[in-house]
Structures are given as structure tokens and as C-alpha cells.
Amino acid sequence: xxxxxxxxxxxxxxxxxxxxxxxxxxxxxxxxxxxxxxxxxxxxxxxxxxxxxxxxxxxxxxxxxxxxxxxxxxxxxxxxxxxxxxxxxxxxxxxxxxxxxxxxxxxxxxxxxxxxxxxxxxxxxxxxxxxxxxxxxxxxxxxxxxxxxxxxxxxxxxxxxxxxxxxxxxxxxxxxxxxxxxxxxxxxxxxxxxxxxxxxxxxxxxxxxxxxxxxxxxxxxxxxxxxxxxxxxxxxxxxxxxxxxxxxxxxxxxxxxxxxxxxxxxxxxxxxxxxxxxxxxxxxxxxxxxxxxxxxxxxxxxxxxxxxxxxxxxxxxxxxxxxxxxxxxxxxxxxxxxxxxx
Numbered sequence: 001x002x003x004x005x006x007x008x009x010x011x012x013x014x015x016x017x018x019x020x021x022x023x024x025x026x027x028x029x030x031x032x033x034x035x036x037x038x039x040x041x042x043x044x045x046x047x048x049x050x051x052x053x054x055x056x057x058x059x060x061x062x063x064x065x066x067x068x069x070x071x072x073x074x075x076x077x078x079x080x081x082x083x084x085x086x087x088x089x090x091x092x093x094x095x096x097x098x099x100x101x102x103x104x105x106x107x108x109x110x111x112x113x114x115x116x117x118x119x120x121x122x123x124x125x126x127x128x129x130x131x132x133x134x135x136x137x138x139x140x141x142x143x144x145x146x147x148x149x150x151x152x153x154x155x156x157x158x159x160x161x162x163x164x165x166x167x168x169x170x171x172x173x174x175x176x177x178x179x180x181x182x183x184x185x186x187x188x189x190x191x192x193x194x195x196x197x198x199x200x201x202x203x204x205x206x207x208x209x210x211x212x213x214x215x216x217x218x219x220x221x222x223x224x225x226x227x228x229x230x231x232x233x234x235x236x237x238x239x240x241x242x243x244x245x246x247x248x249x250x251x252x253x254x255x256x257x258x259x260x261x262x263x264x265x266x267x268x269x270x271x272x273x274x275x276x277x278x279x280x281x282x283x284x285x286x287x288x289x290x291x292x293x294x295x296x297x298x299x300x301x302x303x304x305x306x307x308x309x310x311x312x313x314x315x316x317x318x319x320x321x322x323x324x325x326x327x328x329x330x331x332x333x334x335x336x337x338x339x340x341x342x
Contacts, residue, residue, distance in 0.1 A: 005171050012168035019168075019176045026146045034121045035149045038128060039136045039339045042150035044143025046163040046180055047173040049267045050245025051156040052190035054100050054298060055323040056217065057140050061104060063332055065111045069339065070133050074123045075101045075140040077116030079268035079302075085122055088114035099268065099301040100140060106301070120148040136339055143183070144175055152338050155184040157207075158246070159192045159216075164206055181209060186334075188215045188325065191249055195326075215325050221253050222320040224294065227304060228313035237261075237291040239283045243269035243299050250319060254294065261286075269302070276308045283315065292317050 025031040041060060045051045057073065064071045077086070077098035088097045088105045097116050105114045113130065117123030120142050127137055139150055157163045163181070166172040181187070187209050195203075195216060204211040238258045240251060243265040254260050263279060265271070283293055293316050295303060300318040303309055309316060325331050 006167075008171040009167065012171040015170070016168045016177055023146070023176065023180070031146070033146060033149045034124070036124050036137060036151065038134065039152075040124070040139060040150040041136065041152045041154065041335070041338075042139040042142050043154045043156065044139075044141050045156045046143075046175055046178065047157070047161070047166060048169065048175060048245075049173075050161070051158045052217070052219070052323065053141060053156045054103065055219070055321060056154070056156055056188060056190065057100075057138060058104060058107060059323050059325070060138055060335065061108060061112055063335060064136055064138075064339075065108060067336065070131065070135045071111075071138065072113035072115060072127045072130075072134060072136070073101065073104050073138045073140055074115050074117065074120060074127065074142070076118055076120075076142075076145075077101055078141070079270060080116065081270075083118070085115065085117040085119075085126055088116060093305055094302040095270070099298045102301045103298055104140075120145050124148060143180075152186070152335075153184045154186045154188060155181060156188050156190050158190050159203075161246075162189070162203075162206065164208070181207075184209075186213045186215065188217050190217050190219075190323075191246075192216045192218045192326075194218075215327060215331055217323050217325045219249060220322045220324060221250075222322055224292075224317040225297075225320055226313070227300070227309065227316040227318070233290070233292065235290050235292040237286050237288045239263065239279070239286070239291070239293045241265070241279055241293060241295045241299065241303075243267065243271065243302065244296055247296070250296065250321075254319075271299075271302050271306070273306060273308065276303070276306050280308065280312065280315075294319055297321070 026033055043053055043057045045053055080098040081095045086097055088101045092102055094102050101114045101116050115123045115127055163178055166174045168174045189203055204214050238254055238260045240260050240262045245267040251262055295318050297318050297320050
């Protein structure tokens with residue numbers, strides 16, 4: 001498969017030429033950029049999906065909530081069936097606002113403002129006008145949206161798929177040339193295994209970035225949560241249902257203690273009733289009675305409201321995760337120093 005994608009390199013150069021010209025137009029001021037007047041943090045990536053951006057956005061939101069900051073998160077609302085600017089509330093659906101903004105809102109409730117808007121400038125202006133006491137805007141996946149400029153730019157790159165090893169679309173997964181990393185202030189290497197200091201040193205050299213501005217994060221898996229209750233039954237067999245960029249780490253985690261079959265859908269897949277029927281039919285083929293359906297917390301946002309799921313909630317569970325950043329205190333101080341500086 002990799003060799004087949006390499007045959008697409010000529011098309012990657014054509015795509016890269018378009019991206020290069022577009023970025024140059026922003027660099028030279030031919031295209032205008034709106035510099036956000038208040039403190040703003042963009043969490044993005046150079047690659048298409050799967051880097052673990054969402055849990056890092058959530059980690060930053062959680063930090064500022066603990067510090068009692070007035071905070072908002074702004075997203076395009078990828079995968080939603082609506083257009084324009086919308087405020088996310090607890091009654092919103094993933095079809096209305098996208099799975100990631102809904103995930104943030106349901107996790108943090110009234111402690112955050114969550115807005116979706118394709119035009120980030122309009123979204124930022126709405127947030128700033130909504131509350132004069134607003135302090136920080138976190139932009140989810142806006143690194144390539146150069147019509148706005150955040151004050152602090154964080155890039156997430158996955159340990160097993162570093163951007164330095166990747167190619168431009170369609171031969172690879174890069175949205176822009178690797179040199180785009182020069183616009184970033186920090187890099188977080190996500191989904192890391194246990195790393196020694198020597199391992200970290202090798203990665204820092206490979207990334208060719210300020211070594212003091214490179215952080216490493218890992219995933220920990222929390223207890224499963226039931227759609228219907230907090231009681232987790234004993235389950236020998238799991239049907240794993242995913243619609244995320246890279247489900248392999250979760251599959252590996254579950255397979256360590258269970259027999260797992262995996263139904264894999266595309267990233268941000270808009271589940272349909274026929275998908276749910278297919279999932280239930282597959283689940284019913286399992287001979288064991290000790291069986292459950294497990295999905296991710298992001299996919300839960302897109303699955304939970306189907307009538308056929310509501311009527312079988314005792315079958316369904318989702319896997320919450322926690323992201324831990326190495327040198328967490330140093331990272332938190334950096335965020336606080338940025339937000340508090342005049």
C-alpha cells in the first residue's frame with residue numbers, strides 16, 4: 001500500500017505547489033491575516049487526522065478551567081450537517097455541531113464556551129463580543145487556516161508517524177510542506193510509549209526544532225463508561241466500533257485482555273441507521289454471552305442518539321482516555337506565562 005502511495009508523488013508536488021503559493025501570499029501580506037487581539041492558542045497538526053489533537057485540546061481546556069480562566073474553544077465543526085456560526089450547548093447533536101465541539105461541551109458544560117464556524121475570524125469576533133471578561137480562545141485545528149493568527153501555536157505529531165517521515169497528500173498525509181513547522185511555537189509528540197531520555201534525544205534531533213519546545217505525551221485508558229450505566233459487565237468478547245483517524249492504539253489496548261473484532265469506519269464517519277443495524281447484526285453473531293460493543297468517546301457523540309442504540313444501551317460502552325504530558329508542570333507554566341504576559 002505504501003509503495004502504491006509513493007506512485008502518487010507527482011500529484012503531491014502539484015498539491016504542494018498550490019500550498020506553497022497560498023502560504024507565500026499570506027507571508028507577503030497579499031492575503032490578509034487577522035491577529036487575534038486577546039490571548040489565543042491554536043492546537044493543530046501538519047497531518048490529516050489521527051495525531052491525537054482532540055485530547056490535547058481537552059487537556060488545555062481542563063488546565064485553564066482549573067486555573068479559573070474564562071475560556072472558549074473554537075472549531076470548524078468538521079462533519080456537521082449545518083453551516084455558519086453556531087454556539088454549542090448540551091442539547092446539541094454531533095450532526096449539528098460536529099463530534100469534537102460536542103465532546104468538549106459535554107465534558108466541561110458551562111465552564112467553557114464552545115463555538116463552531118467555518119470562518120474562524122467570525123467565530124473569534126463572536127467570542128470576544130459575547131463576554132467582555134473572556135480571557136483565552138483555544139482554536140481546534142486551525143493551523144492551516146491562516147486567515148487568523150493565534151498567539152501560541154502548538155503542533156501535535158504522532159510518535160509512530162512523525163511529520164518528518166511523511167509526504168504531502170496524496171502520497172502521504174501531510175497537509176502542507178514540513179517547513180510549515182516554522183510557524184509553530186511548540187511540538188508535542190503524541191501517543192508515546194515509555195521513552196528514555198536517550199529516546200527523547202533521538203526524537204528531538206529528528207524533528208530539527210528547538211529542543212526546549214518539544215514535549216512528549218502518552219495515552220492512559222480510563223475505565224469503560226456505559227451508555228446506560230456505570231456498571232461494566234465482565235466481557236470476554238468485544239466488538240470495537242471506530243470512526244477515528246488511528247484506532248490502532250485502542251485496538252491494541254483492548255486486545256491485551258479481550259477477544260476483539262473491529263468494525264473500522266473512516267475518520268469522522270457520519271453513522272447511519274443502516275450502520276447501526278450492521279453493527280448489531282455483527283454483534284449478534286458472537287456466540288459468547290459475555291460480550292459488549294465498545295466505541296471511542298468521540299464516536300459516542302455520533303452514535304448515542306440513534307433510537308436503535310437507545311433501546312439497546314446496555315450493550316454499548318465507550319472508552320474514555322486521559323492524555324499525560326511529560327514535564328506537565330513545565331508545560332502548564334508555559335501556558336500560564338503566555339496568558340498572563342502583557
